[in-house]
Amino acid sequence: MIRVAQTSPDAAAPRRHVPASQSCGGSPRSAARAPGRLRTAAALILPVLLVSPVVLPRSAAGQPAEPVSRAEFDRWMEEISNWGRWGPEDELGTLNLITDETRQAAARLVEDGVSVSMALDLNTERDALNANPFEHTLSTSRFTGHEVAGDVYRVQYHGFAHSHVDGLPHFAHDGRMYNGFPVSGLTESGAEKLGIHNARNGIVTRGVLVDMPRHRGVDYLEPGTALTAEDLEDWEQATGIRIGSGDVLLIRTGRWEAVRQMGRWNFVERAAGSQASVAKWLKARDVAVIGSDGVSDVMPSGIDGLANPLHELVIVGLGMPILDNLDLDAAAAEAARRGRWEFLFVGAPLRVRGGTGSPLNPLAIF
Numbered sequence: 001m002i003r004v005a006q007t008s009p010d011a012a013a014p015r016r017h018v019p020a021s022q023s024c025g026g027s028p029r030s031a032a033r034a035p036g037r038l039r040t041a042a043a044l045i046l047p048v049l050l051v052s053p054v055v056l057p058r059s060a061a062g063q064p065a066e067p068v069s070r071a072e073f074d075r076w077m078e079e080i081s082n083w084g085r086w087g088p089e090d091e092l093g094t095l096n097l098i099t100d101e102t103r104q105a106a107a108r109l110v111e112d113g114v115s116v117s118m119a120l121d122l123n124t125e126r127d128a129l130n131a132n133p134f135e136h137t138l139s140t141s142r143f144t145g146h147e148v149a150g151d152v153y154r155v156q157y158h159g160f161a162h163s164h165v166d167g168l169p170h171f172a173h174d175g176r177m178y179n180g181f182p183v184s185g186l187t188e189s190g191a192e193k194l195g196i197h198n199a200r201n202g203i204v205t206r207g208v209l210v211d212m213p214r215h216r217g218v219d220y221l222e223p224g225t226a227l228t229a230e231d232l233e234d235w236e237q238a239t240g241i242r243i244g245s246g247d248v249l250l251i252r253t254g255r256w257e258a259v260r261q262m263g264r265w266n267f268v269e270r271a272a273g274s275q276a277s278v279a280k281w282l283k284a285r286d287v288a289v290i291g292s293d294g295v296s297d298v299m300p301s302g303i304d305g306l307a308n309p310l311h312e313l314v315i316v317g318l319g320m321p322i323l324d325n326l327d328l329d330a331a332a333a334e335a336a337r338r339g340r341w342e343f344l345f346v347g348a349p350l351r352v353r354g355g356t357g358s359p360l361n362p363l364a365i366f
Contacts, residue, residue, distance in 0.1 A: 062225025065302030093319020190354020207345030220254025291323025
């Protein structure tokens with residue numbers, strides 16, 4: 001099989017079929033530029049005498065999320081619940097699954113010490129995707145005869161533009177957060193329970209990177225493609241890796257490659273990701289943390305009135321942190337070069353007492 005690379009969305013367009021769709025937004029480091037519309041091109045079959053190279057498509061049309069009723073969603077919340085599993089006052093949730101033994105085993109995965117960031121640069125550009133740009137002000141001064149410089153940072157990191165971790169106070173269900181703590185404990189000064197400061201010792205465990213576009217032989221998943229537990233198990237079968245207890249599961253959808261090739265689209269309306277039903281599989285496997293180059297949820301979600309039902313199920317039901325808007329491209333390239341999709345994962349949130357999450361620069365160490 002021969003893959004034809006492109007240096008721009010328009011280069012060699014007749015050689016690949018691109019499903020018609022709106023154009024998408026961001027760049028892997030600034031999250032998005034001006035909206036546009038994806039051009040379509042017909043596939044061209046070139047007969048040759050000896051060999052006909054197979055040209056892989058940029059993306060493959062994927063299945064959207066299956067419709068799910070709110071009643072079934074509520075049943076799933078009950079079925080997967082970890083409330084009380086680690087005691088009535090537990091504030092760690094699935095981070096309890098990362099034990100000293102888990103960390104030791106993960107450390108043994110390091111072979112050559114190559115460390116790869118899986119975060120975007122903090123996005124300073126205001127646009128439709130990033131309503132709250134990162135603000136940075138640098139000042140210079142003199143201090144006891146020294147010339148020094150300092151910074152002021154300001155960021156509202158939740159949303160679709162900044163790499164971050166969602167902590168356990170970020171979502172609630174029917175007035176209750178993970179482990180039954182009431183939303184009345186959320187105040188302007190911070191969350192009385194479940195704050196991100198509880199993760200102050202960091203997230204150090206095995207990371208497993210599921211590069212779904214590579215697995216399917218495409219550059220990126222079509223926006224709106226829904227992934228299922230069966231898709232994850234198919235990947236496991238192909239790679240020989242079993243996702244298990246205490247793991248950080250990272251799913252690459254190719255979001256930033258789609259941006260490079262297509263330009264910007266309305267990500268909130270159409271995003272590749274996992275169906276809400278995957279929460280049941282995550283519970284069965286005892287995964288500790290999930291993350292993605294998107295927001296883990298497929299959009300549209302298939303559940304009327306809920307944009308991010310997977311978020312609600314895993315944060316509230318499982319007590320599981322979520323890593324949003326990662327840049328997994330460099331880590332995927334390193335993993336592919338080694339033929340090894342597991343590594344030591346290291347991530348440390350800011351110690352903000354009562355915080356709902358934190359900006360994060362997670363590392364994959366091979």
